[in-house]
Amino acid sequence: MFTCRNQSCGAQWELSDVVIKNEGQGLLFRCPMCGARNYVTRHVAADGATTYEQITDIPPRGQH
Ligand SMILES: [Zn+2]
Numbered sequence: 272m273f274t275c276r277n278q279s280c281g282a283q284w285e286l287s288d289v290v291i292k293n294e295g296q297g298l299l300f301r302c303p304m305c306g307a308r309n310y311v312t313r314h315v316a317a318d319g320a321t322t323y324e325q326i327t328d329i330p331p332r333g334q335h
Contacts, residue, residue: 279305280307311325
């Protein structure tokens with residue numbers, strides 16, 4: 272579960288709700304509701320399962 276870091280939004284999303292991509296500054300997803308960038312880090316488990324963890328120490332940015 273991810274939470275949009277735009278405080279006026281704060282929507283919660285499942286991984287299946289968002290598209291994770293790399294726009295050049297690391298992996299992130301754009302909040303489907305407000306477009307804010309939310310950074311994530313990828314973990315690959317020993318069994319090959321990929322999970323994503325939201326990074327909370329980078330301030331959110333609005334859309335351009
Ligand atoms: Zn949002």
